[in-house]
Amino acid sequence: MNIGIFTDTYYPQINGVVTSTRMLERELNKLGHRVFIVTTTDPHVTHAAPRVFRLPSMPFMFLPSHRFTFLYSPKLLLNLKHLKLDIVHTQTEFPVGIFGKIVAEFYKIPIVHTYHTMYEDYVHYIANGHLITPKIAQKYSRIFCNRARAVVAPVKKTREYLLECGVIRPVHVIPTGLDFAPFAKENFSREQINKIKEELGIDPSDPVIVTVGRLAKEKSLDALIGALPPLRQKLPRVKLVVVGAGPMLGALKDLAIQLGVKDAVIFTGERPWEVIPLYYQLGDIFAMASTSETQGLTYIEAMAGKVPVVVKRDRSVEGVVTHGETGYCFERNEDAADLMHYALTHPDETKAAAEKGWRGISYLSAARFAKDVEALYLDILDAANLKQIHSRER
Numbered sequence: 254m255n256i257g258i259f260t261d262t263y264y265p266q267i268n269g270v271v272t273s274t275r276m277l278e279r280e281l282n283k284l285g286h287r288v289f290i291v292t293t294t295d296p297h298v299t300h301a302a303p304r305v306f307r308l309p310s311m312p313f314m315f316l317p318s319h320r321f322t323f324l325y326s327p328k329l330l331l332n333l334k335h336l337k338l339d340i341v342h343t344q345t346e347f348p349v350g351i352f353g354k355i356v357a358e359f360y361k362i363p364i365v366h367t368y369h370t371m372y373e374d375y376v377h378y379i380a381n382g383h384l385i386t387p388k389i390a391q392k393y394s395r396i397f398c399n400r401a402r403a404v405v406a407p408v409k410k411t412r413e414y415l416l417e418c419g420v421i422r423p424v425h426v427i428p429t430g431l432d433f434a435p436f437a438k439e440n441f442s443r444e445q446i447n448k449i450k451e452e453l454g455i456d457p458s459d460p461v462i463v464t465v466g467r468l469a470k471e472k473s474l475d476a477l478i479g480a481l482p483p484l485r486q487k488l489p490r491v492k493l494v495v496v497g498a499g500p501m502l503g504a505l506k507d508l509a510i511q512l513g514v515k516d517a518v519i520f521t522g523e524r525p526w527e528v529i530p531l532y533y534q535l536g537d538i539f540a541m542a543s544t545s546e547t548q549g550l551t552y553i554e555a556m557a558g559k560v561p562v563v564v565k566r567d568r569s570v571e572g573v574v575t576h577g578e579t580g581y582c583f584e585r586n587e588d589a590a591d592l593m594h595y596a597l598t599h600p601d602e603t604k605a606a607a608e609k610g611w612r613g614i615s616y617l618s619a620a621r622f623a624k625d626v627e628a629l630y631l632d633i634l635d636a637a638n639l640k641q642i643h644s645r646e647r
Contacts, residue, residue: 254286254630255337257362259353260344261320263292263305267526268467269550270369273407273429274344280430280623289336291356292349293320306333308349322348330359338362340630344369346397354400363633366401368394368411371545395419402633405626407548410568425629429548430622433614436530436557446534453494453519455535460491460597463536463560465529465551466543468499468520473565473586476542478505480590481514487594491517493540496532498523533558538596538603541565542586553617556580556610561603563589563596573617579610 260274278288293310306329310320333356341364343353350366357364398404398420405427406412412424447457455461466472477493484491495505495518502520509518524532533539539555544567552562553573562580564570574580581603583592596603 254339254627254634256281256286256288256630257291257333257336257338257341257353257356258288258344259291259341259349259356261293261322261347261349262345263290263295265295265297266320267523269429269546269548270344272431272550273367273369276430276432276619277623277626280619281627283620284623284627286627289338291333291352293322295320308352322352325352325355330356334360339634340365342367342626342630343401346394350397354397363402363637364400365403365405365629365633366398367405367407368398368415369407369547371411371414371547391418398422398424402637403629405629408569409571411547413568427622427625427629428617429550430617430619431550431553431557431614432619433557436533436554438534438559441531441534445531449531449535453521453535455492455494455519456490458490460488461494461536462491462538462540462563462593462597463494463496463533463555464540465496465532465554466541468495468497468501468505470501471543471545472499472501473542473544474501474505475508476565476586476589477540478508478512478514478518479586480593481509481517482512483590484594485514485517488597491597492519493517494519494521494532494535496521496524496529530554530558533560536560537600538563538593540589540593542589543567544569552580553614556607556614559604559607559611561596561607562610563593565589573614574610577606579606579613581606 258274258278262268262270264271264275281288290305292307294307308322310322341353341357341362343350343366354364395418398415399422401422404415404420404422404424406415406424407428409426412426415424450457464477468474481493509515533555538561539552541549541552541564544565546569549569552564555562562574564574564582566582566584574582576582581592581596583589
């Protein structure tokens with residue numbers, strides 16, 4: 254098959270959508286398909302990549318770390334004809350996704366859409382939620398998804414949400430898969446880990462909590478920082494390592510100062526994807542308080558590295574993190590300190606949970622992810638061909 258993936262965000266940007274898109278692209282290519290990417294320009298890209306088409310773009314006014322395309326090229330639309338696409342797969346509901354819909358309709362190509370983001374949790378980025386409300390976000394999601402032949406939801410939580418929004422197209426739960434190999438604990442020596450700790454000013458004996466992701470309001474990193482004062486009463490040398498960048502960096506640093514835990518919170522800034530697996534290994538535990546995820550890939554990456562996980566209970570972690578078995582879940586932010594203390598002071602138990610969690614995520618392999626998506630494509634193409642046959646018979 255010739256597959257066109259349309260996404261607003263792509264490498265070298267680092268986020269969950271990019272991870273999912275690149276994994277799907279790589280694995281579908283391995284299966285013998287030809288995958289073409291249509292995305293935005295990026296100032297960090299210095300040379301063209303094969304099968305990657307970039308639309309002129311600029312930083313998004315309300316979120317400068319994201320790119321926003323402002324020009325659809327009729328020439329590109331016509332040039333895409335020679336790709337002979339069989340399937341259009343959109344990864345965004347915004348400009349590049351809209352262009353994907355235009356391409357699909359212009360060439361009468363079946364379209365599949367993956368719904369990555371719970372936009373109700375993101376409306377605060379635009380005029381503090383006064384311009385675009387959660388109801389408007391729901392309506393837009395419904396309209397966009399209902400224009401596709403089928404919708405991919407990474408977890409059941411997303412499928413249920415879309416059905417509640419009024420999506421009537423088939424919604425298939427297909428979790429994003431991962432290549433577990435880069436995250437394997439065995440890849441890293443104690444010397445490598447301690448070297449990074451030394452660079453960050455962490456003593457090898459300090460208890461360490463690590464979290465990875467974009468520093469944004471919806472990620473609820475304030476809950477983890479807020480848990481440090483009571484946690485430090487029991488573990489005075491505990492450190493929280495925050496790996497990532499984002500618009501909340503200044504506010505989170507201020508919060509650490511206000512709570513008197515500035516020396517316990519270490520912001521590493523954004524790190525290249527290639528070294529992220531090593532940074533997971535800094536943690537005695539991985540922690541996440543976000544409930545805005547469709548599929549929180551960071552806690553799965555931590556589990557792939559056999560790092561014990563402590564997360565806030567949410568439908569997005571159901572079936573992956575089972576409290577007391579494959580990890581630990583807290584109900585309220587107020588409970589995070591006690592649960593992290595328990596995990597940090599019961600290493601044998603948490604190690605056993607991490608081992609069980611690692612075995613439990615085997616179904617989330619990259620190969621299975623691609624095969625499930627491939628099967629969906631083939632079903633859609635078979636249905637489309639059957640429809641054409643019936644139409645000709647009439």
